[in-house]
Amino acid sequence: MRIAIMGAGxxxxxxxxxxxxxxxxxxxxxxxxxxxxxxxxxxxxxxPDSEFVVKVxxxxxPAEIGPVDLVVFTVKTYQNRHVITxxxxxxxxxxxxxxxxxxxxxxxxLGAVLGxxxxxxxxxxxxxxxxxxxVIAEDVVAQISFGExxxxxxxxxxxxxxVFREAGIETEIASDPLQVLWKKFIVLSALAGITSAAQTRPxxxxxxxDARKMFCDAMEEALAVGLAKGIDLSDNLAQESLEYIDGxxxxxxxxxxxxENGRATELDALSGAVIRLGKQIGVATPIHNLLYSVLxxxxxxxxxxx
Amino acid sequence: xxAGGIGGCYGGLLARAGFDVALIARxxxxxxxxxxxxxxxQPDGDFTVDVSATxxPTQVGPVDLVLFSVKAxxxxxxxxxxxxxxxxxxxxxxxxxxxxxxxxIGQxxxxxxxxxxxxxxxxxxxxxxxxxxxxxxxRVAFGESNGYRSERAVAIQKAFAKADxxxxxxxxxxxxxxSKLLYNSPANGMASAARFSPRDLIEYPEAAAMFRxxxxxxxxxxxxxxxxxxEDDVQGALDLIAARPIGARGSxxxxxxxxxxxxxxxxxxxxxxxxxxxxxxxxxxxxxYTILLPHIDGSPENR
Numbered sequence: 001m002r003i004a005i006m007g008a009g010x011x012x013x014x015x016x017x018x019x020x021x022x023x024x025x026x027x028x029x030x031x032x033x034x035x036x037x038x039x040x041x042x043x044x045x046x047x048p049d050s051e052f053v054v055k056v057x058x059x060x061x062p063a064e065i066g067p068v069d070l071v072v073f074t075v076k077t078y079q080n081r082h083v084i085t086x087x088x089x090x091x092x093x094x095x096x097x098x099x100x101x102x103x104x105x106x107x108x109x110l111g112a113v114l115g116x117x118x119x120x121x122x123x124x125x126x127x128x129x130x131x132x133x134x135v136i137a138e139d140v141v142a143q144i145s146f147g148e149x150x151x152x153x154x155x156x157x158x159x160x161x162x163v164f165r166e167a168g169i170e171t172e173i174a175s176d177p178l179q180v181l182w183k184k185f186i187v188l189s190a191l192a193g194i195t196s197a198a199q200t201r202p203x204x205x206x207x208x209x210d211a212r213k214m215f216c217d218a219m220e221e222a223l224a225v226g227l228a229k230g231i232d233l234s235d236n237l238a239q240e241s242l243e244y245i246d247g248x249x250x251x252x253x254x255x256x257x258x259x260e261n262g263r264a265t266e267l268d269a270l271s272g273a274v275i276r277l278g279k280q281i282g283v284a285t286p287i288h289n290l291l292y293s294v295l296x297x298x299x300x301x302x303x304x305x306x
Numbered sequence: 307x308x309a310g311g312i313g314g315c316y317g318g319l320l321a322r323a324g325f326d327v328a329l330i331a332r333x334x335x336x337x338x339x340x341x342x343x344x345x346x347x348q349p350d351g352d353f354t355v356d357v358s359a360t361x362x363p364t365q366v367g368p369v370d371l372v373l374f375s376v377k378a379x380x381x382x383x384x385x386x387x388x389x390x391x392x393x394x395x396x397x398x399x400x401x402x403x404x405x406x407x408x409x410x411i412g413q414x415x416x417x418x419x420x421x422x423x424x425x426x427x428x429x430x431x432x433x434x435x436x437x438x439x440x441x442x443x444x445r446v447a448f449g450e451s452n453g454y455r456s457e458r459a460v461a462i463q464k465a466f467a468k469a470d471x472x473x474x475x476x477x478x479x480x481x482x483x484x485s486k487l488l489y490n491s492p493a494n495g496m497a498s499a500a501r502f503s504p505r506d507l508i509e510y511p512e513a514a515a516m517f518r519x520x521x522x523x524x525x526x527x528x529x530x531x532x533x534x535x536x537e538d539d540v541q542g543a544l545d546l547i548a549a550r551p552i553g554a555r556g557s558x559x560x561x562x563x564x565x566x567x568x569x570x571x572x573x574x575x576x577x578x579x580x581x582x583x584x585x586x587x588x589x590x591x592x593x594x595y596t597i598l599l600p601h602i603d604g605s606p607e608n609r
Binding site for chain 1: 496499500501502506507510512513515516589590592593594595596597598599600601
């Protein structure tokens, strides 16, 4: 399969490396030192129990690649605005685009520019990072779930799943991908917001009863927005998610890490989206309003006083 | 009691004016004062004054006036410590953040001994034994809880005036304290949660709306508690925050960023605590408290 990875950072690079190693015609789209290193030495992937280097096409210009069968769209959500139009050269009449991003709005944003029929919304569960230019560490083996918005098990989805599985990527077709996106979004928006504002990792923060309650209430808020939008979600999602987080080993939420390191954050796709969608549908979101208002100055990286 | 930025500034000025002042302090700061006196750097000059200093109130004995200026989170330890300073006619004037300190001291020594007050001066320790006063004129407001213009209050006002401290004797000190809480708690709570100065944070419309709602919470709690606030007061508090200097951090925000213990209970927790007593919900302050609670004792290396 001819595949372009738009945003070959931690997640995109990991998937691209595995797909290339399995013999697909993969092009990575990335920038800067990372791009130069991949061009010179190939992409190195350090997995939990092995590592390999794969020679793979890489560029910062989608026009050099031309139309492909599949675009894996893995940039950070705050880059969507610029990147969506930039991938037009990758699009042919039958090109599929899987969005693997945080938040619940990307597939609509891409659909509005590229045509909704091309887009397959997806979600990933992974922990992989660029540890040095051209080198990606995969701490946890990536899992992917994606599907058609209209619930059909399409031929193209089956093809993509086959290619992914043959590359050793755990892949499921979701009959209701929006439900999958929302389940992740509800937990992540609450966790990213509260751990970033508290500047405290989940394990330590959730020892405080008030913080546990605020985390649950923040999930309930986003859940109420999702239910009002007609997404099929369990009433018990917040409690289930709390138990899930409690069961994880110590980790840092990625937005908290971005904040702490002075990088841009996905605040607009997380708390910002809860507020925006809540407003559209008439659901109050006081917790996310507060989290958003105190995190806003750091949205584009460490702020300097005006 | 507590000769840091604020207590040291007032103590230095009172000592220079000839009053018999004893500073109670600790550590390097104490040793430096004992060795070289207290240096006060003011906007228009600086001076050094020889002044008695100790970490042990029993060495001081009963006094006429205790100026109680420790950080509010030190009250549980500091209040019992001052017992040796208390004689039959001793007055304790508290100049701390929050609105609960006078009650806390009164429970230990009797409410009639305590004068609630509030300090208005930007002043901090710049090196052991040296304090920099940044506001042109240090100001203090205080009064009897019942509003009477008592002899002792007038005597204290005169002493402060002699020491070039602008002292306002208020007949409604509760209102004075709550008026400070009205802007200080939202400013410090929001700025700490955002790790961004109040004046710069309020530039964001979403944050400005949150500041207004937070001020409204304090106003509603105060009103239910017996200190009525109007819409103009809310706007006034918002204007005060917007008029702060660009980049000027709130005191609790500065403590947070330096990893020091926080006056979270006095500045943020108090609003929720009093709100629950008078049945006024305080969702914003409850959330700010929750977010900041992991940092209340400072970072581990400062504990």
